[in-house]
Amino acid sequence: MSIQRLRLKNFRNLQDVDFHPTPGLNFLIGKNGSGKTSLLEAIYLLSLVRSFRSKKLKNLINHSTSSFTVFANFVDTEGQVYPLGVQRQEFSDETEILLRGQRPGSIAELTAQLPVQLINPDAFRLLEGGPKDRRQFIDWGVFHVEPSFIFVWQRFQRALKQRNSLLRRGRMDPLQLQLWEKEIALYGEEVTTYREGYLEELRPIFAHLLARLSDIQDFRLSFQRGWDKNLPLLDNLRAGREKDLDQGFTQSGPQRADLRVTIEGRAAIEVLSRGQQKLVVSALKLAQGELLAKKTGKRCIYLIDDLPAELDEEHRQVFCKVLEEQASQVFITSVDEAALKVDWKEPEQNLWFHVEQGQIRPLS
Numbered sequence: 001m002s003i004q005r006l007r008l009k010n011f012r013n014l015q016d017v018d019f020h021p022t023p024g025l026n027f028l029i030g031k032n033g034s035g036k037t038s039l040l041e042a043i044y045l046l047s048l049v050r051s052f053r054s055k056k057l058k059n060l061i062n063h064s065t066s067s068f069t070v071f072a073n074f075v076d077t078e079g080q081v082y083p084l085g086v087q088r089q090e091f092s093d094e095t096e097i098l099l100r101g102q103r104p105g106s107i108a109e110l111t112a113q114l115p116v117q118l119i120n121p122d123a124f125r126l127l128e129g130g131p132k133d134r135r136q137f138i139d140w141g142v143f144h145v146e147p148s149f150i151f152v153w154q155r156f157q158r159a160l161k162q163r164n165s166l167l168r169r170g171r172m173d174p175l176q177l178q179l180w181e182k183e184i185a186l187y188g189e190e191v192t193t194y195r196e197g198y199l200e201e202l203r204p205i206f207a208h209l210l211a212r213l214s215d216i217q218d219f220r221l222s223f224q225r226g227w228d229k230n231l232p233l234l235d236n237l238r239a240g241r242e243k244d245l246d247q248g249f250t251q252s253g254p255q256r257a258d259l260r261v262t263i264e265g266r267a268a269i270e271v272l273s274r275g276q277q278k279l280v281v282s283a284l285k286l287a288q289g290e291l292l293a294k295k296t297g298k299r300c301i302y303l304i305d306d307l308p309a310e311l312d313e314e315h316r317q318v319f320c321k322v323l324e325e326q327a328s329q330v331f332i333t334s335v336d337e338a339a340l341k342v343d344w345k346e347p348e349q350n351l352w353f354h355v356e357q358g359q360i361r362p363l364s
């Protein structure tokens, strides 16, 4: 997947942009506050209809106006070009989305069309944040390679919500509880099987990429499924009823799953430098892209904000080389052009842009 043309109207400080990127590497160079991250944010919005830095889409509307439009022509795996647009008005609670001229049935439909991976300072949350960030990481991957995962995941979430609502009300209607527990167990075990299978395939790809990017040794990615592994989920739920009733929510199950990243048995976050953490997080995200391509033929779009940050020259060089090998569309921002002057294999394929006060122009 790649974006052939991106048009922005009144999106943050990008008031009127008509941008024609290459399907390969796109470099966006500009001073602080010029609009580089906003451009990545617009592409991210096209995939997920949310921002990675604002809770409310209204905040993305240029301050001098009352609506923004993000429009793209994107190329799918068959080489077909399709239009996709997202528009938001200040005085409406609805976000208008048009995919191939029609409203998509769900945001998941959009996300499946345009998988996007973001590597920015928030990506460190994969190591330093809570289990939710890591579950989202795994589920992003499973969602994109297993079409039926979304159905199973939604069923599981629905059943969990119902059981939690019974627990909160303090009512132990055994029949109702049993019903939802069976449902949680059925779909919860399935969610876990998907997650475990996905990680099984991801591990060797991640190991290979990490070895290319760094000399970090003896790391492990271990999955914790969220309940006592010696018992089926249904037995766990039944055994935990009294405790769950006390707490008012379900304490074991896939909603408590986690992915532990350890180096020589210690939490990665405790032993790695900031630069090394960036390389681990990047290897995880690049591995997801590779697995996606291997299983579906789809290539995700990478958005890499401030690539040089935290990395010395040697690691910048190797990171760039690895990106070049991905054969994906990549958008890379930096304040410093020189920091990205790497020994590129095919420099003529790369496009360089200058971002200045909300304008994007080819860098001469």
Ligand SMILES: Nc1ncnc2c1ncn2[C@@H]1O[C@H](COP(=O)(O)OP(=O)(O)OP(=O)(O)O)[C@@H](O)[C@H]1O
Binding pocket: 011, 012, 013, 030, 031, 032, 033, 034, 035, 036, 037, 038, 039, 059, 060, 061, 062, 063, 064, 335
């Ligand atoms: N809703 C808005 N309307 C107008 N301008 C905005 C809006 N939201 C943010 N801005 C401004 O847009 C500019 C671009 O911000 P952005 O974060 O994209 O810059 P950047 O080039 O990524 O900078 P840095 O290198 O510091 O990360 C900033 O000056 C910011 O104040």
